[in-house]
Amino acid sequence: MNTKLPKLEPITSEWMFKFINNYELQESLFKSYESPINIHSLDAFSRNIKEYQEILATYNFNSKIFFARKANKFQNLITAAVANGIGVDTASYEELKQCIDLQVSSDKLISTAAIKSRKLLELAIKNKVLLVIDNQDELDQVAQIAREYNIKAKIGIRISGFYYEGNKLLSRFGFDIDDIENLLQNYFTEANEHLFNIEGFHFHLDGYSTSQRGESIHQTLDLIENLNSSKTSFKFIDIGGGILMNYLRHQNEWNLFKTELQDAVLENREPLTYNNDGLGYTNRNGQIEGDLATYPYYNENSKASFLKEILDTTNDSSKAVYQRLEQLNIELRLEPGRSLLNQVGITAARVAHRKVDARGNHLIGLEMNMSQMKSSSADFLLDPFVSYNNPIKEAEPVEVYFTGAYCLERDILLKRKIELPQLPEIGDTIIFVNTAGYMMHFFETEAHLFKRAQNLSVLGRKEHYTFDDFKTE
Ligand SMILES: Cc1ncc(COP(=O)(O)O)c(C=O)c1O
Incomplete structure (x- = not known):
């Protein structure tokens, strides 16, 4: 029977290797910030933004990028996003409030929160932040608040239910595309004109199909072509996020x-x-x-090439998305989260204990818990790194599982069994790379009163990093 464990070597940046290969630095950071720690490279974040900016600059239509902040909670990314000329897509009251407190200007902010409390609606309207409206109840409340404060609310309408290969792409989010004309006729009347500035349409599709996205843009452009002949003037289509990225080398x-x-x-x-x-x-x-229920960690088509494929999608008249956007003077908006965080983050944790269970499995207990590296993916399929305090040249390789601190049988940090060159010792560091998009924060909880992991950023590319290069919020 085959017993060899397959490897999944992650794409790993130079800045990450500099951390991985510096046990002293890890020790000093753990001493101050405890385990685990999340480290973010703001340079890598800037490079990802530039990659999108450069590809968009090759087209003649207008475009705007908003960083989907829900993918990572670290505040320093907000200032970095704005410094690099993009906006921020916020998904809650707290996310929006934080950006406003950081003096991010209103034209650089949008709210796409799935649930919008009255408090959130008021905050957005008073600060002239564009709200992406999901349903009729939200619209009614926006109208009420706009009337009450005598402020014209900036809104976009979220739509779903596009047609693709004869079927509708169903979603819990947004208005059905077939209901939009009615909605506009009945709701956006002259009597309501002073309450709303309806600026565009928004959608975010599940999954990673470029042709579904291209088709959906065409259908939204058809809608706009019909509608713009009347009084309304739609300026943008926001296609949300979901742009693929690649995690693996081979x-x-x-x-x-x-x-x-x-x-x-x-x-x-x-x-x-x-x-x-x-x-x-x-x-x-x-x-x-069944199918593999993980993120598709290997992708040939990622980021810029994925976006290009969407823009090249043609309609029945052989017109590409990019040509129609230009002709109709419609701005394309993007809300990438994960793909802007490509190569941006690592999570490092200290080894607390080793044991062998009754089945003969080596279990390596780490000072972290399952919520600190968890997304909706069934497993994080990247080989981790170990930084050994005492590397031994002639050590025997060992197969291990990493276990976490929650009192649950299922707190197994990676479900995959991992082969390591040497059994780690107490105090050695296990490093998981490319965790910034969703992995480190999305499900982080404080069960057992464990504190949340400390987030740090590192700026600039250096030959040798020291403790002082790492900044907290
Ligand atoms: C409305 C919206 N915009 C943007 C995103 C970001 O998507 P991603 O991180 O896959 O780019 C999401 C993710 O769920 C979303 O729901």
Whole structure:
């Protein structure tokens, strides 16, 4: 039976290696900030922004980028986003309030919160921040507040229900595209004109299809073409986020991992995950059922090339998205979260203990918990790094699982079994790379009164980093 564990080597930046290879620096940071710590490179963030800015500058239509702040809670990214000329997409009262307190100007802010309390609506309207409206109740409240304070509210309308290959792309969010003309006729009347400035349309699609996104833009442009002939004048289409990024170095490793995982689920090889978790695959009478329920960590088509594919999508008249945006003078807005955080963050944790369980598994207990590296993905499929205080040249490799501090059997930090060159010791550092997008923050909780991890940023590219290069909020 095959027992070899497949590898998944992550794309890892120079700044990360400088941290990984400096045990002394890790120790000094843990001493002050405890374990785990999240480190963010603001240079990497700027480079990602520039990549989008450069590709958009090659087109003749107008565009704006808003960083989807929900993907990471670290405040220093807000100032970095604004310093690099982009705006911020906020998803809650707190996110919006923080940006306003940081003096981010209103034209650089939008609110796409899924649930908007009256407090949030008031904050946005009073500060002239564009609200992306999801439903009729929100509209009614916006009208009420606008009337009460005599301020014209800036809004965009979120739509869904686009047609794709004969089916509707259904969503819990937004107004159905088929209801928009009615809504506008009935609601945006002359009597209501003083209450709203309706500036554009918004959507965010689940999944990572470029052709669905391209098609949806075309359908929104068709809608605008119909509507702009009347009194309203729509200026933008905001296509949300969901632009793919690539985490892994080798496509063959990614493909091998998937087939080996299926083999393990079918019990044709030794398990490569804790309790032989199929991460979405199941064994039904000797056949694989289901799909891998993780992020697609390997992608040839990512960021700029993904965006280009959307913009090149043609309609029935062979007009590409980019041509129609230019012709109709419609601004394209993007809200990337994850892909702007590519190579931006790492999470480092100290080893607290080692043990061997009754099944013979080596369990490495880390001073962190499962909520500090968790997204909606079934597992984070990147090999971690170990920084050994006492590296031993002739050490025996060892296969391990990493366990976390919550009192739950399922607090297994990576479900994958990992081969390490040497058994870690207490105080060694385990480093997970590329965790800034969703992984480090999205589900972080404070069960057992554990404090949240400290977030640090590092600015500038240096040969050798020292303690003072790392800044808190
Ligand atoms: C409305 C909206 N905009 C932007 C994003 C960011 O998406 P991503 O981080 O995949 O780029 C999301 C993510 O869920 C979203 O719901």
